[in-house]
Amino acid sequence: MMETPKGLRLHIALFGxxxxxxxxxxxxxxxxxxxxxxDTPGTTTDPVEKTLEMAPLGPxxxxxxxxxDDAGELGELRTERSLRVMQRxxxxxxxxxxxxxxxxxxxxxxxxxxxxxxxxxxQNKADAYPAAPGRAHGPGVLEASVSVIRASAxxxxxxxxxxxxxxxxAPERALHQPPLLSDxxxxxxxxxxxxxIDTGAxxxxxxxxxxxxxxxxxxxxxxxxxxxxxxxxxxxxxxRHAPDLVVCDSQVVHKVDRDTPSDIPMTTFSVLMARFKxxxxxxxxxxxxxxxxxPGDAVLIQEACSHHPQKDDIARVKLPRLLQKLAGGELRxxxxxxxxxxxxxxxxxxxxxxxxxxxxxGQMLARLRAAAASGCPMTNYGMAISxxxxxxRRELSPFPDALRAFEAACAHP
Amino acid sequence: MMETPKGLRLHIALFGxxxxxxxxxxxxxxxxxxxxxxDTPGTTTDPVEKTLEMAPLGPxxxxxxxxxDDAGELGELRTERSLRVMQRxxxxxxxxxxxxxxxxxxxxxxxxxxxxxxxxxxQNKADAYPAAPGRAHGPGVLEASVSVIRASAxxxxxxxxxxxxxxxxAPERALHQPPLLSDxxxxxxxxxxxxxIDTGAxxxxxxxxxxxxxxxxxxxxxxxxxxxxxxxxxxxxxxRHAPDLVVCDSQVVHKVDRDTPSDIPMTTFSVLMARFKxxxxxxxxxxxxxxxxxPGDAVLIQEACSHHPQKDDIARVKLPRLLQKLAGGELRxxxxxxxxxxxxxxxxxxxxxxxxxxxxxGQMLARLRAAAASGCPMTNYGMAISxxxxxxRRELSPFPDALRAFEAACAHP
Numbered sequence: 001m002m003e004t005p006k007g008l009r010l011h012i013a014l015f016g017x018x019x020x021x022x023x024x025x026x027x028x029x030x031x032x033x034x035x036x037x038x039d040t041p042g043t044t045t046d047p048v049e050k051t052l053e054m055a056p057l058g059p060x061x062x063x064x065x066x067x068x069d070d071a072g073e074l075g076e077l078r079t080e081r082s083l084r085v086m087q088r089x090x091x092x093x094x095x096x097x098x099x100x101x102x103x104x105x106x107x108x109x110x111x112x113x114x115x116x117x118x119x120x121x122x123q124n125k126a127d128a129y130p131a132a133p134g135r136a137h138g139p140g141v142l143e144a145s146v147s148v149i150r151a152s153a154x155x156x157x158x159x160x161x162x163x164x165x166x167x168x169x170a171p172e173r174a175l176h177q178p179p180l181l182s183d184x185x186x187x188x189x190x191x192x193x194x195x196x197i198d199t200g201a202x203x204x205x206x207x208x209x210x211x212x213x214x215x216x217x218x219x220x221x222x223x224x225x226x227x228x229x230x231x232x233x234x235x236x237x238x239x240r241h242a243p244d245l246v247v248c249d250s251q252v253v254h255k256v257d258r259d260t261p262s263d264i265p266m267t268t269f270s271v272l273m274a275r276f277k278x279x280x281x282x283x284x285x286x287x288x289x290x291x292x293x294x295p296g297d298a299v300l301i302q303e304a305c306s307h308h309p310q311k312d313d314i315a316r317v318k319l320p321r322l323l324q325k326l327a328g329g330e331l332r333x334x335x336x337x338x339x340x341x342x343x344x345x346x347x348x349x350x351x352x353x354x355x356x357x358x359x360x361x362g363q364m365l366a367r368l369r370a371a372a373a374s375g376c377p378m379t380n381y382g383m384a385i386s387x388x389x390x391x392x393r394r395e396l397s398p399f400p401d402a403l404r405a406f407e408a409a410c411a412h413p
Numbered sequence: 414m415m416e417t418p419k420g421l422r423l424h425i426a427l428f429g430x431x432x433x434x435x436x437x438x439x440x441x442x443x444x445x446x447x448x449x450x451x452d453t454p455g456t457t458t459d460p461v462e463k464t465l466e467m468a469p470l471g472p473x474x475x476x477x478x479x480x481x482d483d484a485g486e487l488g489e490l491r492t493e494r495s496l497r498v499m500q501r502x503x504x505x506x507x508x509x510x511x512x513x514x515x516x517x518x519x520x521x522x523x524x525x526x527x528x529x530x531x532x533x534x535x536q537n538k539a540d541a542y543p544a545a546p547g548r549a550h551g552p553g554v555l556e557a558s559v560s561v562i563r564a565s566a567x568x569x570x571x572x573x574x575x576x577x578x579x580x581x582x583a584p585e586r587a588l589h590q591p592p593l594l595s596d597x598x599x600x601x602x603x604x605x606x607x608x609x610i611d612t613g614a615x616x617x618x619x620x621x622x623x624x625x626x627x628x629x630x631x632x633x634x635x636x637x638x639x640x641x642x643x644x645x646x647x648x649x650x651x652x653r654h655a656p657d658l659v660v661c662d663s664q665v666v667h668k669v670d671r672d673t674p675s676d677i678p679m680t681t682f683s684v685l686m687a688r689f690k691x692x693x694x695x696x697x698x699x700x701x702x703x704x705x706x707x708p709g710d711a712v713l714i715q716e717a718c719s720h721h722p723q724k725d726d727i728a729r730v731k732l733p734r735l736l737q738k739l740a741g742g743e744l745r746x747x748x749x750x751x752x753x754x755x756x757x758x759x760x761x762x763x764x765x766x767x768x769x770x771x772x773x774x775g776q777m778l779a780r781l782r783a784a785a786a787s788g789c790p791m792t793n794y795g796m797a798i799s800x801x802x803x804x805x806r807r808e809l810s811p812f813p814d815a816l817r818a819f820e821a822a823c824a825h826p
Binding site for chain 2: 004008235238
């Protein structure tokens with residue numbers, strides 16, 4: 001009923017020409033051991049997403065690009081679509097029919113290499129193309145390090161090898177995500193989690209970062225006291241000793257900062273998500289760049305999910321107001337939303353990104369890399385809000401590297 | 414991203430012949446003020462479900478029976494399908510074309526009355542059927558108390574009246590759900606919530622009753638300490654005073670009972686859900702009936718969601734073992750699953766139902782009524798487990814009426 005969030009799943013892209021058997025390979029890979037949890041129907045530009053559990057990788061999303069290589073399409077459009085899928089992939093399979101290898105395969109392989117996405121070549125339909133004995137032969141153009149696996153969706157040949165290759169290739173960051181917060185607490189430490197309820201979550205629910213924080217505290221065998229900002233003083237009073245960490249929503253950081261004695265470490269969900277989902281040091285540096293905004297500067301506000309009415313107030317109203325206050329005048333603000341990202345325009349003096357709870361760590365890091373390559377400093381919503389409220393230094397204190405990067409960026413000429 | 418669970422939404426069924434404009438009425442009712450959150454495609458036997466927010470009712474589910482009245486269908490099948498939808502409805506709209514009223518309408522109205530489902534008649538397409546001035550005329554067969562509203566999806570006539578009628582008709586139990594637990598605690602009281610993590614929730618998630626408990630604690634301005642069963646003693650040690658209530662998952666009730674000093678009130682999610690979703694006293698009485706099972710008795714194990722592999726272990730393995738231990742020998746066990754329920758066979762000596770987190774309070778109460786009418790005592794999974802572990806009396810202690818009902822049922826000849 002409640003699935004693992006997509007943002008915590010390994011994303012595996014399937015590439016290959018039509019009729020090489022991508023879909024039947026996927027069914028063979030997964031049908032043996034899993035029930036498919038859900039399909040998100042693809043549009044002409046989106047891949048079909050299949051979320052499922054797949055031993056030994058755990059929860060995964062397959063980005064099935066079947067249909068992206070329609071023969072009628074121009075090569076350029078095809079490439080653009082493949083690139084969009086690659087923006088979201090942690091690892092890829094390039095499926096060929098037997099040992100066939102042409103321009104399409106060479107192009108996809110080159111793009112994957114360029115994007116540093118680890119991949120294996122799967123020579124499907126091996127039953128129809130009996131090979132010479134010995135190791136499968138890869139196309140000469142590929143490095144020897146790229147696994148080439150002879151497989152057959154029909155008779156099950158090579159499927160175990162494909163799964164093993166996925167496990168071997170999956171990047172550490174995708175398989176072993178760092179804890180959200182439990183590493184910040186001592187053994188059986190006490191965490192106070194401050195969750196405002198006046199805005200945000202629908203009736204009977206908590207929002208995802210809050211659920212993830214409570215779950216991470218349980219996984220790490222910590223003691224987690226959950227209260228609203230109004231009850232935080234009472235919670236502190238009911239504990240024998242001060243909590244080891246206070247974590248709050250950015251929307252109440254001002255009050256929580258005031259109510260939390262200064263010797264108690266305090267941070268926000270936004271800072272934790274920045275560390276969990278991306279590169280806290282780079283995002284802290286990006287927050288520093290906000291202190292140098294001047295009237296007329298261009299700023300991009302970017303959201304990973306395309307439909308989130310609650311957040312709209314933050315993105316459309318609250319953030320622009322705060323940023324313009326920081327800049328001391330009108331800014332030229334642009335917005336973008338969705339799982340795929342635009343080319344970052346070097347003209348942006350800053351990109352302010354949402355927490356990214358719906359995208360993976362790999363996807364967030366790809367956005368950070370792309371922004372950095374275009375010379376755009378990137379930070380996130382919550383850190384921008386905290387900066388404007390003068391509490392970001394305190395929030396970053398549990399993370400000395402990030403604090404130093406922030407201070408250096410503020411001092412930057 | 415995270416919607417209000419369906420089990421907490423008002424369920425509104427739409428009845429009416431084909432071509433009376435049910436779908437356009439629904440769009441007109443909702444399109445003006447909401448974005449449709451999601452559609453669950455119907456099959457030939459399921460209604461289409463539309464979940465959305467609708468002022469002033471809040472989160473609702475429309476059960477759109479469009480397609481259930483195919484002309485080619487036998488009257489009996491049509492009735493059966495309508496009845497299935499009624500099992501899930503809190504309130505209904507019977508849509509007609511202008512003032513037309515025939516056998517179909519009379520039959521639906523009679524079934525709604527029989528099931529005590531409040532409803533209004535909506536005379537749609539009023540733009541095409543100008544009426545005499547004054548109040549809309551209902552068919553003579555209806556009680557005067559049934560609202561008859563002239564409406565037009567096309568020009569918006571009567572839509573405000575339909576919304577007002579829904580608000581007026583919606584049963585108290587659906588609009589103002591009792592709190593899950595916050596009424597059991599004093600002002601700013603401390604709750605210890607014991608959540609095992611070895612089974613159950615997928616990576617990064619908590620299961621729904623746990624999320625609902627934390628949210629209810631926040632809504633009620635309580636202080637909620639969330640720990641696993643291993644850390645409960647540490648949590649008790651870190652608090653200045655004992656918590657006001659300990660709530661645990663039934664799977665760890667044995668250990669939690671042992672680790673919680675006897676002067677601290679303790680209960681389980683199952684008992685809380687029994688109270689929240691149904692009638693705790695009736696379910697406690699049903700638990701008492703389990704003490705009277707003897708070998709060869711028939712028992713029904715019933716689950717509200719049809720796909721829940723984790724629960725299967727409980728329903729298929731753990732519960733049968735416990736029940737047979739209670740009975741002192743083999744039982745004849747039947748299973749059922751899904752949102753619609755079978756006629757309860759009077760031969761069942763007991764029905765053991767899941768917690769019902771995916772169905773509404775109205776749906777759970779309808780199941781309890783139907784079971785009682787067939788003479789089948791009903792209880793729930795967690796209470797059955799607690800009974801077998803000898804801790805049900807303690808769990809029921811915060812609820813004196815339920816405890817009395819349980820003890821009376823145990824003493825029953």
